[in-house]
Amino acid sequence: MERCAIGLVGWGTVGGGVVEILARDRALFHDRCGLDLQLKTIVTKTPSRRRDQAATGARVSDRLEDLTGDPEIRTVIHLVGGIDEATRICRALLEAGKNVITANKAMLAMRGDELFALAAAKGVCIAFEAAVAGGIPVIAALRDGLVANHIDGIAAILNGTCNFILTSMESRGVGYAEALAEAQRLGYAEADPTLDVDGTDTAHKLAILARIAFNGRIPLTGIRVEGIQSITFDDIRSARTMGARIKLLAVAQRRDQGLELRVAPTLVPLDHPLASVNANFNGIVIQGSAVKTLLLVGPGAGALPTASAVLADLVDVVTGRYQFTASRFRFFRSDADVPLVPEAEELTSSYARFTVPDRAGVLAGIASTLGNHGVSVLSVYQGAPDPSGSAVIEATTHPQRGGAFLSAIEAIDRAGLTIKPTVVLRRL
Numbered sequence: 001m002e003r004c005a006i007g008l009v010g011w012g013t014v015g016g017g018v019v020e021i022l023a024r025d026r027a028l029f030h031d032r033c034g035l036d037l038q039l040k041t042i043v044t045k046t047p048s049r050r051r052d053q054a055a056t057g058a059r060v061s062d063r064l065e066d067l068t069g070d071p072e073i074r075t076v077i078h079l080v081g082g083i084d085e086a087t088r089i090c091r092a093l094l095e096a097g098k099n100v101i102t103a104n105k106a107m108l109a110m111r112g113d114e115l116f117a118l119a120a121a122k123g124v125c126i127a128f129e130a131a132v133a134g135g136i137p138v139i140a141a142l143r144d145g146l147v148a149n150h151i152d153g154i155a156a157i158l159n160g161t162c163n164f165i166l167t168s169m170e171s172r173g174v175g176y177a178e179a180l181a182e183a184q185r186l187g188y189a190e191a192d193p194t195l196d197v198d199g200t201d202t203a204h205k206l207a208i209l210a211r212i213a214f215n216g217r218i219p220l221t222g223i224r225v226e227g228i229q230s231i232t233f234d235d236i237r238s239a240r241t242m243g244a245r246i247k248l249l250a251v252a253q254r255r256d257q258g259l260e261l262r263v264a265p266t267l268v269p270l271d272h273p274l275a276s277v278n279a280n281f282n283g284i285v286i287q288g289s290a291v292k293t294l295l296l297v298g299p300g301a302g303a304l305p306t307a308s309a310v311l312a313d314l315v316d317v318v319t320g321r322y323q324f325t326a327s328r329f330r331f332f333r334s335d336a337d338v339p340l341v342p343e344a345e346e347l348t349s350s351y352a353r354f355t356v357p358d359r360a361g362v363l364a365g366i367a368s369t370l371g372n373h374g375v376s377v378l379s380v381y382q383g384a385p386d387p388s389g390s391a392v393i394e395a396t397t398h399p400q401r402g403g404a405f406l407s408a409i410e411a412i413d414r415a416g417l418t419i420k421p422t423v424v425l426r427r428l
């Protein structure tokens with residue numbers, strides 16, 4: 001039996017999941033791979049908050065040096081959130097020659113290049129399966145299982161909070177604020193949910209996935225990001241009439257000119273597999289040149305699902321399997337810039353909802369403006385006028401240059417054909 005002394009920094013939600021699995025299922029690791037994983041030292045900011053210290057069998061402290069200065073500990077699980085402090089801790093661990101396993105996607109998306117360079121210089125590794133999609137082993141799938149594939153595209157639901165809110169708006173018939181309040185009450189949304197609902201968290205995860213899938217540097221600024229804060233129940237209802245459901249999607253699509261990258265609320269047709277990924281679940285569709293379409297679905301967060309991914313990395317690192325992969329594969333070491341497609345050149349299907357006065361000629365005016373801009377319409381739906389004399393016209397388009405569509409919408413609103421700004425969403 002190989003005994004491995006492990007360190008942990010950050011004993012919060014995910015750290016708690018790691019401690020729980022290591023205490024409860026230690027025998028699993030003996031039986032599966034002959035490892036005796038011993039959590040030797042836990043460093044956390046406020047040790048007094050944890051009443052269950054004795055049960056861990058670990059030394060608990062608030063001094064990072066108890067990890068960096070212990071030669072017996074060669075691998076440290078890093079479960080501290082945020083960016084600056086988390087990066088400082090990660091750097092200190094790497095400088096001390098420790099392998100690091102982290103779930104911190106914000107840190108990797110913002111500071112990954114410098115951290116991976118430092119790890120390489122120190123001859124250690126950073127493993128990060130838990131940083132994207134919690135319990136779903138998507139990093140391993142892209143890196144190992146799909147190594148024989150050019151990745152043509154990824155479309156993914158990567159934020160459980162947003163997915164919970166959108167599902168709840170549809171199933172309960174409520175607006176955004178009410179669905180968010182419910183998500184907070186049930187623990188699916190933070191007290192300050194900004195980074196989830198504005199799409200930033202999804203963009204961090206997309207940057208990490210795209211780096212592996214497309215083998216190059218993905219600047220966060222190259223990802224166009226829109227959140228779900230302005231989605232209304234009317235949008236959700238309209239999506240249903242068009243046979244679709246709104247999801248916050250992360251999309252990376254390879255085109256001849258380069259890579260399209262975006263995070264945006266998107267109409268997903270009901271017969272697409274991502275349409276039935278509901279509540280707080282995550283789902284990822286990967287298009288590979290050989291495998292064609294692959295769907296991964298599962299819990300994208302939570303103490304135990306995320307700890308499951310952390311401990312998969314731990315086994316890979318302590319057996320040396322991960323170091324071999326990290327030294328051999330180029331992800332996070334390639335400094336090639338992946339060419340990105342500008343928004344106006346993106347090839348996307350779109351949806352528009354026009355609120356118009358109830359008078360003859362408006363539909364014809366909208367149709368001819370779309371036509372004049374070269375927009376090819378897939379379907380049009382016109383609702384009955386309401387008592388105030390306004391009516392709704394909805395249209396979806398075939399895939400085309402995003403720029404043409406947006407200029408057509410601008411021209412329609414400017415020409416006074418509409419009485420409210422037109423609602424525009426992308427369509428998968």
Ligand SMILES: NC(=O)c1ccc[n+]([C@@H]2O[C@H](COP(=O)([O-])OP(=O)(O)OC[C@H]3O[C@@H](n4cnc5c(N)ncnc54)[C@H](OP(=O)(O)O)[C@@H]3O)[C@@H](O)[C@H]2O)c1
Pocket residue numbers: 009010011012013014015043044045046047049079080081082085103104105106130131134300301302303306
């Ligand atoms: N929660 C999830 O489901 C989930 C899923 C995927 C990825 N992640 C990522 O995993 C990371 C951890 O998330 P979490 O939800 O476990 O966060 P959390 O519950 O807030 O726990 C973070 C812990 O870090 C500790 N900490 C903060 N500053 C520290 C410092 N300077 N030195 C030592 N410890 C420090 C805090 O310790 P004290 O409590 O002792 O003050 C806290 O318990 C984040 O990057 C998050 O984005 C989380």
